Amino acid sequence: MDTDRCLATLTRCDWLTEGPLDGVVVPYIEALRNQRYPDTTIRVYLGCLAHFSYWMTAESIEPSRLESSLVKRFLREHLPACTCPAPCYRTVSNSGAALRHLLRLLPCEGPATAAADPVAVELERFGDYLSNICGVAPITRERRVQHAGAFLVWAFGTQTPVVSQLSVGQLDAYFAELSAHLRPSSLRGVCNSLRSYFRYRCLLGEPTAALSAALPRVAHWGRSTLPKVLSDDELEAFLAAFDRADPVGLRDYAIARCLADLGLRGHEVTYLTLESLDWRDATLTISGTKSQRVQQLPLPVSTGAAIARYLREGRPQTEHRAVFVRHRAPFDKPLSVPAIRTAMNRAFVRCGLRRDVPGVPAQSRIQAHHRRDAAQIVCPLRRPDRRAGSSDGGAGRRVGAGFSATESAHLGAPHRSSARLRALLPACGSGDADAAARPTGAWCRTSTPRRS
Numbered sequence: 001m002d003t004d005r006c007l008a009t010l011t012r013c014d015w016l017t018e019g020p021l022d023g024v025v026v027p028y029i030e031a032l033r034n035q036r037y038p039d040t041t042i043r044v045y046l047g048c049l050a051h052f053s054y055w056m057t058a059e060s061i062e063p064s065r066l067e068s069s070l071v072k073r074f075l076r077e078h079l080p081a082c083t084c085p086a087p088c089y090r091t092v093s094n095s096g097a098a099l100r101h102l103l104r105l106l107p108c109e110g111p112a113t114a115a116a117d118p119v120a121v122e123l124e125r126f127g128d129y130l131s132n133i134c135g136v137a138p139i140t141r142e143r144r145v146q147h148a149g150a151f152l153v154w155a156f157g158t159q160t161p162v163v164s165q166l167s168v169g170q171l172d173a174y175f176a177e178l179s180a181h182l183r184p185s186s187l188r189g190v191c192n193s194l195r196s197y198f199r200y201r202c203l204l205g206e207p208t209a210a211l212s213a214a215l216p217r218v219a220h221w222g223r224s225t226l227p228k229v230l231s232d233d234e235l236e237a238f239l240a241a242f243d244r245a246d247p248v249g250l251r252d253y254a255i256a257r258c259l260a261d262l263g264l265r266g267h268e269v270t271y272l273t274l275e276s277l278d279w280r281d282a283t284l285t286i287s288g289t290k291s292q293r294v295q296q297l298p299l300p301v302s303t304g305a306a307i308a309r310y311l312r313e314g315r316p317q318t319e320h321r322a323v324f325v326r327h328r329a330p331f332d333k334p335l336s337v338p339a340i341r342t343a344m345n346r347a348f349v350r351c352g353l354r355r356d357v358p359g360v361p362a363q364s365r366i367q368a369h370h371r372r373d374a375a376q377i378v379c380p381l382r383r384p385d386r387r388a389g390s391s392d393g394g395a396g397r398r399v400g401a402g403f404s405a406t407e408s409a410h411l412g413a414p415h416r417s418s419a420r421l422r423a424l425l426p427a428c429g430s431g432d433a434d435a436a437a438r439p440t441g442a443w444c445r446t447s448t449p450r451r452s
Contacts, residue, residue: 010043011087012050019053020063024105031105035330047089048098054084066106071099118160123149129200137267147193163201168214175216188218234353235260241351248327250314251335252343254306255324259344261303266337272323277307 010016016025028049032042052071055078056063061070075096082090089095123145130141152161154174171194178187195215198208230238239256243249258264258272268286276285282304286295307323318325322334 010046010050012047012054015050015054015057015088016046019050020056020061021049021053021102023063024102025049027105028102031101035332037329041329044089044094045098045101048091048095049102051084051088051090051095052099052102054088058084066102068103071096071103074099117158119149119152119156119158122152122161126197126200129203130196134196143189144193144196147190148197151190151194151197163198163206163208163211166211168210171211171214184218187216188220191215191218230353237351238347238353241347244309247310247314247316250306250310251324251327252347254303254310255335255340256344256347257303257306261300262297266340269324269340270322270334270337273321274323275321276323277304279304279308 016022025046029042029046032045037045052074055061055074056066075092079090079092079095082088126148127141127145130136130144131138136144151174155161155166155170175187175190178190182190195212198212198215202208202212239253239260242253242256244253255269258269262284264286271287272284273287276287277299278285282299284297284299284303286297311323315323315325316327316331318332320332320334324335324340325331326333326335326339
């Protein structure tokens with residue numbers, strides 16, 4: 001019934017139902033509804049899908065050829081010079097979002113194609129090494145595999161890579177080509193990726209010390225001076241920029257407190273779950289750390305109060321166990337690092353620190369080609385010195401310099417402030433995070449502000 005209603009109101013329904021994508025229309029709509037997208041968004045995405053289907057018919061493209069490269073061709077080549085009969089959806093942003101949902105419905109390809117390519121086999125093994133031995137984040141693994149793959153294809157083509165045949169001159173020639181169109185920060189990333197690959201080959205018994213030593217050392221002038229931090233007045237103005245009468249503002253304020261008080265990375269904030277909070281002992285367990293280790297931090301009263309208020313008054317109904325979740329479709333998902341970065345940058349704009357604080361990147365239109373580390377927050381919030389504090393190797397080093405004198409005295413005994421935190425959540429015992437996260441009030445409605 002719902003599917004028929006969506007198609008009945010679609011302007012170019014015939015392009016979709018009579019085209020090569022007719023078989024995926026019903027599962028496509030069901031997938032969007034499962035993520036609680038509104039009917040207006042589903043209708044727009046179906047219009048973009050109908051335009052893509054019409055283009056596939058005009059280009060005589062079979063559904064079996066549908067892949068990400070074909071979507072990129074449609075977005076980058078066809079849409080800017082589209083001459084399809086109106087009305088049709090020509091917006092690149094909406095079309096890209098609609099087609100990304102389409103690609104998720106495609107069956108995964110087997111490893112038969114990759115097995116025939118020696119470079120692909122080598123990259124798959126290198127990726128396993130990065131994930132299982134080094135424990136790097138998925139985005140770091142993808143970037144290093146991409147850089148290593150580009151170099152191996154440049155050096156060996158379709159032949160089996162033999163690292164012992166590489167020379168220092170080949171490395172110099174490769175980086176001479178890259179330096180013509182890459183910025184120093186991008187060159188630094190390529191060097192780090194190849195150094196990681198040569199380290200992997202060294203573990204396999206190949207002599208790669210000379211190749212690793214020949215990699216250029218790209219200067220990082222951003223680290224030549226001490227990092228810029230916010231003063232007490234600036235930090236107060238930043239924290240006051242959040243609208244705590246709004247559920248999204250409550251969420252963003254609680255995230256800002258985690259960044260300012262505990263010095264957490266965006267990746268660590270994303271991985272916070274309801275089980276991470278221990279209200280009885282006033283501790284916070286961090287599992288998604290960059291070192292792949294579990295750490296336990298004392299939970300300051302200000303941070304705990306902000307999280308507790310968000311859980312009670314702002315967090316929408318969801319089955320996901322993440323503390324900070326999305327407030328718009330797709331629902332039931334944790335807030336991503338880019339969304340956290342955007343929320344913090346918007347707060348900087350609202351409080352007037354956008355132009356005063358160096359090192360804060362502008363919106364996506366400025367230097368959009370730079371790939372930021374997904375585990376870092378771009379706002380220069382005052383981060384505690386992770387080398388300061390106690391010598392127990394745990395919470396003291398992470399948060400020791402970020403608290404006031406009174407709070408620093410309690411780092412070794414976080415239970416002293418736990419009574420004040422439990423007073424905020426009288427229904428919660430040790431580990432009883434569901435009681436704090438149980439939603440109450442009118443904000444439980446699914447209609448939420450159009451902010452992620």
